[in-house]
Amino acid sequence: xxxxxxxxxxxxxxxxxxxxxxxxxxxxxxxxxxxxxxxxxxxxxxxxxxxxxxxxxxxxxxxxxxxxxxxxxxxxxxxxxxxxxxxxxxxxxxxxxxxxxxxxxxxxxxxxxxxxxxxxxxxxxxxxxxxxxxxxxxxxxxxxxxxxxxxxxxxxxxxxxxxxxxxxxxxxxxxxxxxxxxxxxxxxxxxxxxxxxxxxxxxxxxxxxxxxxxxxxxxxxxxxxxxxxxxxxxxxxxxxxxxxxxxxxxxxxxxxxxxxxxxxxxxxxxxxxxxxxxxxxxxxxxxxxxxxxxxxxxxxxxxxxxxxxxxxxxxxxxxxxxxx
Numbered sequence: 001x002x003x004x005x006x007x008x009x010x011x012x013x014x015x016x017x018x019x020x021x022x023x024x025x026x027x028x029x030x031x032x033x034x035x036x037x038x039x040x041x042x043x044x045x046x047x048x049x050x051x052x053x054x055x056x057x058x059x060x061x062x063x064x065x066x067x068x069x070x071x072x073x074x075x076x077x078x079x080x081x082x083x084x085x086x087x088x089x090x091x092x093x094x095x096x097x098x099x100x101x102x103x104x105x106x107x108x109x110x111x112x113x114x115x116x117x118x119x120x121x122x123x124x125x126x127x128x129x130x131x132x133x134x135x136x137x138x139x140x141x142x143x144x145x146x147x148x149x150x151x152x153x154x155x156x157x158x159x160x161x162x163x164x165x166x167x168x169x170x171x172x173x174x175x176x177x178x179x180x181x182x183x184x185x186x187x188x189x190x191x192x193x194x195x196x197x198x199x200x201x202x203x204x205x206x207x208x209x210x211x212x213x214x215x216x217x218x219x220x221x222x223x224x225x226x227x228x229x230x231x232x233x234x235x236x237x238x239x240x241x242x243x244x245x246x247x248x249x250x251x252x253x254x255x256x257x258x259x260x261x262x263x264x265x266x267x268x269x270x271x272x273x274x275x276x277x278x279x280x281x282x283x284x285x286x287x288x289x290x291x292x293x294x295x296x297x298x299x300x301x302x303x304x305x306x307x308x309x310x311x312x313x314x315x316x317x318x319x320x321x322x323x324x
Contacts, residue, residue: 094301095269098122098276098309099289100192100221100245102149105129110281111138117286117293119303124149124192124278127184128162140187145305147221148185150178150209152196155226160195167198171208178212189307190219190241192278197226206234214240219310221245223278241310249279249288258288266296274309 105126151164219241222232235242
């Protein structure tokens with residue numbers, strides 16, 4: 001009896017095991033559906049959805065859901081800092097640049113084209129040209145920085161124009177001619193030389209002229225038309241705020257040459273922190289500036305009036321005061 005009972009119980013256990021594993025395999029073959037006991041009801045789904053929607057639409061949730069605005073988004077969607085989209089070795093702060101446009105006074109129309117550059121420009125106006133009064137009046141209405149573009153004798157025999165200061169003039173003649181030029185360009189903040197490779201190399205003449213500027217609170221920009229110019233160092237000794245030109249943009253009036261000079265200007269401003277350039281109202285010069293100035297600004301270069309870049313001596317050297 002005992003062996004028979006044992007065999008009967010063993011058979012029951014084996015049958016139960018077979019039934020269990022068979023049902024599990026069938027469930028797996030049917031795609032693994034979630035048992036009905038664990039599936040949420042349709043009503044529960046609807047309720048949970050409404051609760052989630054209400055939570056997502058709350059002001060607090062909305063603030064958390066909005067990501068911080070990127071600095072710049074490329075067309076492909078990558079987020080990058082604004083400066084990285086400009087391919088250039090220049091740093092974010094490229095330096096300060098003063099652009100001086102010389103030889104103004106011959107046409108008011110020049111001002112319209114220059115003004116389209118949209119940056120501070122220092123305007124050097126010849127004192128005795130046909131449209132000098134109209135040019136000066138227009139610039140003063142704009143609040144632009146004006147220089148008297150003071151004609152001085154060159155060393156090559158060229159004509160510097162009416163009212164020029166010349167070698168051999170007495171100190172009084174130099175003073176009177178300088179005063180007449182200042183009067184013709186009212187509102188000027190300073191002076192730079194037109195031509196003058198001869199006179200600017202004569203220390204005695206420059207002391208007379210710069211002494212007059214010092215008494216009127218004007219600064220001097222040495223155009224550096226000659227490597228022999230003593231104007232800048234004389235101005236510094238006399239205590240006159242002064243600066244020197246580093247680049248001539250358009251000695252060669254071709255767009256390629258002007259562009260090369262502009263890039264040289266950028267390099268100087270980047271390495272030295274600041275640079276002064278002189279150009280003229282030639283169509284080629286203004287065309288290059290229209291193209292290159294926006295690129296330079298995007299690279300971090302700052303365009304300023306030349307008065308921002310002056311060397312300002314603390315006090316004049318009394319031993320170098322001009323003769324009275």
